[in-house]
Amino acid sequence: AAGVIQSPRHLIKEKRETATLKCYPIPRHDTVYWYQQGPGQDPQFLISFYEKMQSDKGSIPDRFSAQQFSDYHSELNMSSLELGDSALYFCASRTGTSGKVEQFFGPGTRLTVL
């Protein structure tokens, strides 16, 4: 079965640089979530999209922006990177069908900021 695809899997950036993380949801999934997991931490919700519209927002810094495109893939854009942005970034997808509540996680993008 197709899974959530994230690219790149690993990314190394310098402070103050910009990074773009991509997420390709499971086919026919119309909802995408982004989570950030710092070292030894639990995943923290950043932002979500449903049918290409932002549906919820969590603790996402103003330096970050995201969008969902017409093919339902999503991109998380991160600017002015800081050392504290080093984390594992998960994308999860879900079908908006009523009763289908499970979120399926991608393998994550490990971002290291030097």
Next chain:
Amino acid sequence: AQTVTQSQPEMSVQEAETVTLSCTYDTSESDYYLFWYKQPPSRQMILVIRQEAYKQQNATENRFSVNFQKAAKSFSLKISDSQLGDAAMYFCAYRSGPGVTGANSKLTFGKGITLSVRP
């Protein structure tokens, strides 16, 4: 806001034995979902089991079962016949209501518990 608490940072179990991981949560909502996710060393988040708040019957998935106590806001995971492959970080997670659009459907995680399995 909802909170999820996993007070045990680490637990250990002997292979083939049973272990219970604890989780409590706080919410004012009546309709919600609870999940247990497993995160092995690969860091992949794997759904283990889910429980709907409106269901009184505890969910079961093979060797995994939950003890859902809605009044006490408790949601523990029991792993029977523990296997070496069960060693991982386990996260308890909460999700609001049955919403379809994505609003208020984010997962709120506990801090996680590291489970080790002794051969």
